[in-house]
Amino acid sequence: MSNENVISVDGLTKRFGHFVAVDHISFDVKRGEIFGFLGANGAGKTTAMRMLCGLSLPTEGKATVAGFDVYTQNEQIKKNIGYMSQKFSLYENLTVKENIRFYAGIYGKSDQFIRQKTEKVLEQLHLTNEADKLVGSLPLGWKQKLAFSVAIFHEPGIVFLDEPTGGVDPVTRREFWNMIYEAAANGITIFVTTHYMDEAEYCGRVSIMVDGRIEALDTPSMLKQQFDAASMDQVFLKLARKAERSDN
Amino acid sequence: MRTLKFLLQKEFRQIFRDPSILRIIFVVPIIQLLVLPWAADYEIKNLKLSIIDHDRSTYSRQLISKITSTNYFLLEEYSDSFHDSEEEMEGGKVDIALEIPADFERDLVRDNEAPVFLAVNAVNGVKAGLGSAYLQSIIRDFNSEVRAKWIQMPRFSPELNIEVVTANWFNPSMNYKFFMVPGILAVLLTMVGASLSALNIVKEKEIGTIEQINVTPIRKHHFILGKLIPFWVLGLVILTIGLAIAWLAYGIVPLGSMLVIYAFSALYLLAVLGLGLLISTITHNQQQAMLISFFLIMVFVLLGGLYTSIDSMPGWARAITHFNPVAYFVEVIRMVVLKGSGFADIAPYMLIMFVFAITLNGWAIYSYKKRS
Known part of the structure; x- marks a missing residue:
């Protein structure tokens, strides 16, 4: 892990009318880091992530991703990141292979690159036999792993994962995190939101958002020490209890 | 360009895997063209008469x-x-009542005139108007026959008689199918074009794939073109099916050249598809997109000169039809099919349609936002 910041955020804010979804958050993420972005429902995680991905225009504050400004260079950012949204977003009526080919194609990858890498990825996912099946017919766990592989297929520097393991069984979650570790080992910076506190323990550093603000940011072990807690679960509960808003 | 290739490949695959789209493409034109022209007919027949x-x-x-x-x-x-x-x-058992007075024959012979009384059920205005007009012309005819028999025409008629002889140009037998079928073809292209494209982007919004597209470095106009081209091709396929049915079922062979029809339809489709895509970018779910496109199609078709003549509309309505692509298409397709108009005749319409296509698609690209 180098000391170079690939994401730096300073006072980033998003308002929807009078509602402040993200309230002056500041942090840096280093290259190759697994950065956990925690918070209760409605804390503003997804909004913050969408601003960093160039999907949502910030109201104020500064942020650069992969060295590009989120206000003016959002399309350059998009070339350098991968993104896996909360909603499953592969095409269910396309096959596994066709989905991979489509997304790799619009990132401008060559046919040769696509062909070779598709084979490799399918092998890793043990999906070689399912390559020509419609994605809609796969079980959820497989879909999620495939979505992750598609998100990093074009070899981005950073990948943003928005609750990637929601609704997935523990075994698949474990496998999913193995894939995340492997991607990180290949130098991809991981920016991940999650609700599972055991997953928070896998992260290099963790930030916890409450009501649009970042209330805590450190390694899991330092956070446990700071909040005098035995597990990340307790750290989270102590912080989240202060929350005044929820998604309902 | 390469991006576009991938977009088109994906779009066509999805279309051919979607049975409902395929059904719309093949079944809708067949039903509309085989059923509607027989029913949507201005001729009034079987009026129930009480005497x-x-x-x-x-x-x-x-x-x-x-x-x-x-x-x-x-x-x-x-x-x-x-x-x-x-x-x-x-x-409701009788549409028209004709009362012949007691001294009809006597008056007719003696006074050269006799009144008859006609009462028309005007609940259905078109039926009443046309029915009484038919009946009056029959009575008038009868009247002149009687006069011819009874009144010895002097060599130089003291009364001036103007005889009106009509010839129906371009549709000599006044076959309504010649009139309706091209019009229905216009409605068909509009409906299928606008609603299929309106539903498409919004569907990606609903299932969330648009988010994944928006986070790629894809260019906005590539994305819109990737949606436009497949439906444009489908529209031309539907047009071909429609023209084939018009020929096979009604013997309607366009008097003008097919090239003119296809050239104008190609431009027209770009315009309606642009409208559909625009609707798609400003709505959030398929219901909204469907309702808006149906509202617009309804207005366009009713003010499009298919069922009623634009020339007889009030001034404000005629002003609206200047912004109605359907009105131009109905006009042009009738010109080409019935009159055999060529490129020179429809050039102004081509230009107008070109402006429509550029404006609507440009607007769609503008209103499609990758970042909220």
């Missing part, structure tokens, strides 16, 4: 047989009093 003949003379019988010998009227009943006929009319 109150107080005269019961030779002439009155001749008049009645002349009326019933056409296939426009069905003699529903002879009644004894107008009151009876009125009751039947109120019950």
Whole structure:
């Protein structure tokens, strides 16, 4: 892990009318880091992530991703990141292979690159036999792993994962995190939101958002020490209890 | 360019895997063109007639047989009093009542004129208007026959008689199918084009894939083109099916060149698809997109000159039709199919359609936002 910041955020804010979804958050993420972005429902995680991905225009504050400004260079950012949204977003009526080919194609990858890498990825996912099946017919766990592989297929520097393991069984979650570790080992910076506190323990550093603000940011072990807690679960509960808003 | 290739590949695959789209493409044109022209017909037939003949003379019988010998009227009943006929009319069993007064024959012979009374059920305005017009022209005809028989025409008629002879140009037999089928073709292209494209992007919004597209470095106009081109091709396929049905089922062969029809339709489709894509970018779910596109299609079709003549609309409505692509298409396709108009004749319409296509698609690209 180098000391170079690939994401730096300073006072980033998003308002929807009078509602402040993200309230002056500041942090840096280093290259190759697994950065956990925690918070209760409605804390503003997804909004913050969408601003960093160039999907949502910030109201104020500064942020650069992969060295590009989120206000003016959002399309350059998009070339350098991968993104896996909360909603499953592969095409269910396309096959596994066709989905991979489509997304790799619009990132401008060559046919040769696509062909070779598709084979490799399918092998890793043990999906070689399912390559020509419609994605809609796969079980959820497989879909999620495939979505992750598609998100990093074009070899981005950073990948943003928005609750990637929601609704997935523990075994698949474990496998999913193995894939995340492997991607990180290949130098991809991981920016991940999650609700599972055991997953928070896998992260290099963790930030916890409450009501649009970042209330805590450190390694899991330092956070446990700071909040005098035995597990990340307790750290989270102590912080989240202060929350005044929820998604309902 | 390469991006576009991938987009088109994906879009066509999805279309061919979607049975409902395929059904729309093939079944809708067949049903619309095979069923509607027979039903949507301006000709009024089988009007139910009640006759109150107080005269019961030779002439009155001749008049009645002349009326019933056409296939426009069905003699529903002879009644004894107008009151009876009125009751039947109120019950909806009779459309027109014709009362012949008691001294019809005598008056006709002696005074050269005799009144008859016509009562029309005007609940259905078109039926009433056309029905009474038919009946009046039959009576007028009868009248002149009688006059010819009774009045010895002097060599130089003291009365000036203007005889009007009509010839129906471009549709000599006044076959309504020649008139309706091209129009229905226009509606078909509009409906399928606008609603399929309106539903498409919004569907990606609903299932969330648009988010994944928006986070790629894809260019906005590539994305819109990737949506536009497949439906444009489909539209031309539908047009081809439609023209084939018009030929096979009705023997309608365009007088003008096919090239002109396809060139104009190609531009027209770009315009309607642009409208659909625009709707798609400003709505959030398929219901909204469907409702808006149906509202617009309804207005466009009713003000499009297909069912009613644009020339007879009030000024404000005619002003609206200047912004109605359907009106231009109905006009042009009738010109080409019935009159054989060529490129020179439809050039102004081509230009207008080009402006429509550029504006609507440009607007769609503008209103499609990758970042909120």
